[in-house]
Amino acid sequence: MLHSTAIIFTSFAYLGLLFAIAYYADQRADAGRSVINSPYVYSLSLAVYATAWTFYGSVGRAASDGVGFLPIYIGPTLIILLWWVVMRKILRIAKRNRITSLADFIASRYGKSAMLGGIVTVIAVIGILPYISLQLKAVSNSFSILVQYPGIVMPAESGALPIREDTALWVAMILAAFTIVFGTRHLDAAEHHQGMVAAIAFESLVKLLAFLAVGAFVTFGIYDGFGDLFARAAAEPSMRAMMTPFEGVAGGYANWAWLTILSMMAIMFLPRQFQVAVVENVDENHLKKAVWLFPFYMLAINVFVLPIAFGGLLRFPGGTVDADTFVLTLPMAEKQELLALLVFIGGLSAATGMVIVETIALSTMVCNDLLMPVLLRMRSLRLNERRDLTGLLLGIRRGAIVLILLLGYLYFRLAGEAYALVSIGLISFAAVAQFAPAMLGGIFWKGGTRRGALYGLIAGFGVWLYTLLLPALARSGWLPIGLLEHGPFGIELLRPLQLFGLAGLDQITHAMIWSMLANIGAYVAVSLSISPGADEHRQASLFVDVFSHTGEASGARFWRGTASAPELYHLLARFIGSEPATAAFDEFWRARGLRWPGDQLVADADLVHYVEVQLAGAIGAASARIMVASVAKEEVLTVDEVRAILDEASQVVVYSHRLEQKSRELEAATDELREANERLQELDRLKDDFVSTVTHELRTPLTSIRAFTEILLDDPDIHVEQRKKFLGILAKEAERLTRLINQVLDLAKIESGNAEWAETRVDMREVIADTLAAMDQLFREKAVRVEARLPDTVSPVTADLDRMIQVMLNLLSNAVKFSEGAKPLIEIALAEGDGCLRIDVRDNGCGIRPEDHEVVFSKFHQVGDALTGKPRGSGLGLHISRRIVERFGGRMWVESRLGSGACFSFTLPTGAGP
Amino acid sequence: MSNRKRTSQRFVALCMLGVLLFNYPILALFNVPGTLFGVPVLYAYMFIAWGALIALTALVVRADG
Structure with missing residues (x-):
């Protein structure tokens, strides 16, 4: 069944499918509905890291030293944790400067140096050649082995074959053609290859599935699960040694650590990884999924490596079969034709994915960073006068792709046979x-x-x-x-x-x-x-x-000179085509509220920088700089001037930081002032209220005194009884007036801190008894029953005896005032506990609404007003009482419900008083 | 400390943890004969530690929102 024609047909059908996927993705991208704008596609495209090396070579490596294949995948898992810090920065820089390749990045960073870009390109091309040759070797070997089915024959040394019969050469040529169709169909200013990325993501799925399939087959089909497989392997001394691979290997841990470090760098700086991770990235936030999804992919594709390696060593003892081919030869030996074909397709996926992305990345570098800067400087070519250079750019890239693959093939012929797959790849990593x-x-x-x-x-x-x-x-x-x-x-x-x-x-x-x-x-x-x-x-x-730095235009700060907008437009159009150039200019003009090409706009530094960045997307930073310089007359800035601009910028930043701080301080000060002002206004209002209330309170008794005095004065014939009654009122009002004035003076003294306080040991039982005695007359007049529950002894408190009597008088006279109804009752309780005395004065009057519980203690508040319409006191008594209690470290409050009496309580500390 | 900064620091800490887990001397502790769930101890350890590291990474990402 596995004829060479069937294999070739399947291979081409698979490549055709890839192309269809790429075509579909490109169509979707043109329609504005990108399929690659997904963190899953991004993560899968990163898995282009897993090449034929992973697919075939890992097993080979595992079969020789057990653990050596793992650092290649653990390293990326570790470094990707730092991508949040490092890669986000690289992505931001690349987006802002339209970086199109690794060489472009380095050249751009070090002063847009064409020299540096060229060196990086040369290193990348030479360094990657062994890696590409590895893919060619893997594909041609797997093909040669598969066509021998059902026999298992290792391919002959390709050096022995005439070139025309060498499968590797045909593989190289087919891949070159395929890559050209894939990656250089048209020129994209941002070097985005959406179709390619979609195809790569698909290939990542295929190679993972193929590898998992063969792994599961070996582990559970040929053997009876992991336990069985490893138990049989452990019976062989050579394989048992591999299970503790660090034993007896000099520098084993050092080799391990260096391989980890090496692969950390590879995952960031392999041209194809830079291409998919940075250049093709469409959204920084895709990193979030990729940082765990991509390591998970690597974990999955490595789970079965060791089982396949041990399975192969057990199945093919004596080294007759190359361990690099176990993935393919195991299913073949078990007569699993379809699985073998699937493995071949999986390996083809791994190899083509790598070759496509790698050669596209390298061809971009060769074109933009190696050839263009040279060609543009060669005046004899008169490139500056050609109207459309897009064709030239595409031609160079296509040529570069063919050349790179041929060089890869050459390396394969020269040196590829001496090493196993992994060793070839590691040379490129280094x-x-x-x-x-x-x-x-x-x-x-x-x-x-x-x-x-x-x-x-x-x-x-x-x-x-x-x-x-x-x-x-x-x-x-x-x-x-x-x-x-x-x-x-x-x-x-x-x-x-x-x-x-x-x-x-x-x-x-x-x-x-x-x-x-x-x-x-x-x-x-x-x-x-x-x-x-x-x-x-x-x-x-x-x-x-x-x-x-914010905004794309930050680079424009450094440009001084003169340019003309039409010249810049024609320059851009020559490299990226007139339609994209018009679109780019249109965008720039619209951002300023104008229309291109209708409205005139001075070609300022911003425009020059904008064009340079657009151009950099097509031909690299160094070439773009040369081209822009050819149409714009730039004044060359000296080091000192650049330094001055940078200093200026940083000084502006520092200055604005300082300004911000100042204004924050000012704001805080303003807030404080406003608060102080509000407090003052409140106090002023309180004072006004106080004065007007006091005046009002004074006027009421005065008015009645004056009225009755006038009556007595005007009418000498008034009856004695009447006269006596009027004089009684006069005396009472005068007394009220006196009391009021005394209280106001008292309050003034307390508030100003001028009150004199005597501090003695006071027995509250005595205070209560004295007060009750003094008020006995009043109680009897009002028919109020008073019940006092006093303990036999209480601790003395430190207080002013007269003031305490004043407090008790206040509370009791309040209670009398409000104890109305059939059976007025006042209960007094004295209790000791928690280091303080507590005195409760309870009445059975009309009670106080909960919302008034605090208000009754404020100045001039008279609860009676609201209920009966007539004042029942000065409204100062409770306020003064609370002030006195608080003076001696106590507290005063009221508990009450409307209609069920009120209970005024206060406490006094029994310990050492203040 | 901003959320973004905290996430960055968590990633750096995870990376350090990973470097510790996959290097001498921790690796040497597991470089012993015998099996765990039928798998040689060293390999079982590596895949479990690897999986745990990935799970922690996913947690950190999720916490960042």
């Missing part, structure tokens, strides 16, 4: 790790300079070439093997695999240590010793402080 210092330093350290990044990259890459690429070529027989064993010119110290005598580590760890030392060392040392130029200063500030 190459892209060289970008880490320049990238991370670039976004967190303003001091990093162009020269520092340049020398760091060259030094790190140099060490990579010497310690990783050179040995790979030597082992494949292209260089004398003696170079590895005795060092160049017989200098043992310079042996590429034991540089300066550092031995005992694996090759990757060894290379990483030396290359990072060289890279970081040169980056820091050169950055610190040579001062940066104006452009670098500006870009450093824009990148590192991206969260404090």
Whole structure:
């Protein structure tokens, strides 16, 4: 059933399906209903990280050293936790500057340096070649094995085959054609490839499902679950040793840690990861799901790696079958044709996904950061005069894709056979790790300079070439093997695999240590010793402080010069086409309430910057800068001027912070003043009230005194009885007047603090008895029954005896006043507890409404007013009483319900008085 | 402390935890013969710790809202 034609047909049908998905996604994107605007698609597209290396190579690695495949996935899980901090910043910078690739990012950060962008591109292309060759090797090998079904035959060394019969070459060519159709059908100003991302996300699902299927088949189909599989593996000494892999391996933990670090950098700085994570990102918030979903994907695709590896070792003892192919050969050996085909498609998914995204990312870099800056400077080409350059850009990219895949194939022919899949991939990881210092330093350290990044990259890459690429070529027989064993010119110290005598580590760890030392060392040392130029200063500030600069136009601050709007328009149109250019200008004009091309607008710094950013999206920052400079006459800013602008900006920030603080302080002061003013007004009102109330209270008795006096004066014939009655009223009103004035004076003294207080030991029982005796007459007149419940002894309190009598008099006379009805009753209770005495005076009068419970204690309040319409006292008594009780540390309150009497209570502390 | 800042710090703390869990000397504790649920101890530990780390990450994200 598994004829080569059937396999090829299935493969092409699958690629066709991918293309259909991409086409559909592009259509949806054009209609404004993007399918990739989803955190799930974003997370799946990140899984382009899992390539043929993961699909076939992990098992191979696991079969040789057990645990070595895991750091490649644990590293990303750890670093992705920092994406919230790091990647959000990179995303923000990339969006604001229309960054289209890794090379563009680094070039842009270090002063839009075309040189730096070119170096990064070269490193990326050379560094990634082994990785691409790995994919070609995996696809061609899996194809060659599958066509031999039902036999299981390892493919011959491809070097032995004539080139035309080499499957890998055909794979490379088909993938190149497919990538070209995929990624370079048209030019997008933002370098978004929505269709590609959708297809990649789909491929991630396919490869995961295929791998899980074969894993489940091996674990539960061939064997009886994990327990059975591992138990059988443990019976073999070689496999039992793999279950405790760190034992007896010198530097085992160090190798492990370095592989983790290496993959942390790879997940951020592999060109294809940068492409899907940064360039193709449509919404920063997708990170939220991706930070756990993507690690979960990696966990899932690794669960069955070890079972398949052990299953393969058990099934094919003696090393006749390459462990890298176990994923495919196990189902074949079990005669599972469909599963084997599914595995092949899964591996094809993993490989094509990687190749498509990687070559698109690399071709963008080659075009924008390597070739365009050179071509634009070559005046003999007269590129500046060509009307439409979009065709040229697409042509360069297509050429670059073919070239990169052919170079990948060349590496496969030259060196690919000597290594297992994972080892090939790790060489690429080590190459892209060289970008880490320049990238991370670039976004967190303003001091990093162009020269520092340049020398760091060259030094790190140099060490990579010497310690990783050179040995790979030597082992494949292209260089004398003696170079590895005795060092160049017989200098043992310079042996590429034991540089300066550092031995005992694996090759990757060894290379990483030396290359990072060289890279970081040169980056820091050169950055610190040579001062940066104006452009670098500006870009450093824009990148590192991206969260404090607001708006796309912040870069415009640094531009001075003259330009013309039509010239800028034509420039933009030449690179991105006239329709997108018109749309871009229209947007800019509309933001200012104008219309393009009708309304005239001075081409100011904002417009120039806007055009440069748009252009950067198509041809990279460095080229965009060159092009804009060709039509706009820019005054070159010196370092001092840039520094001045930056200082100015930071001073403005500081100043505005200070202003904000000042205004906050002022606001607080104003609030305080307003409160004080309100208090004063309240006091003033109280004083007015007081005066008017007192006056009113004084006038009432005075009026009646005057009236009766006039009657007596005018009418000498008045009857004696009548006269006596009038004089009685006169005396009573005069007495009321006196009492009122006494109370007002008393209150004034208390409030002003001038009252004289005698402090003696007072027995409250005596106070109550004395008061009752003094009021006996009154009680009898009003026929009030008084019941006093006094304990035999109470602790004395520290107070003023006369004042206490005054309080009791007040409460009792109030009680008498309100004890109306058939059987007026006043109960007095004295109790001791909780360190204080409590005195209750209860009447059975009409009671007080709950809302008046506090009001009765205020000045001049007379509850009687509301009920009967006539005043029953001065309204000062209760107020003064409370003031007295509080003076001696006590409290006074009332409990009452309307219609059931009132109970006035107060407490006095029995301890040491104040 | 703003919500965003707290979330960032939680992520950094989780990362540190992960670096501890997947390095010497913690790894050495599990580099022993024997099985857990039928799986060699070291591998069982790695996948459990890995899964726990992912679950914690999801929790932190959810708490951020």
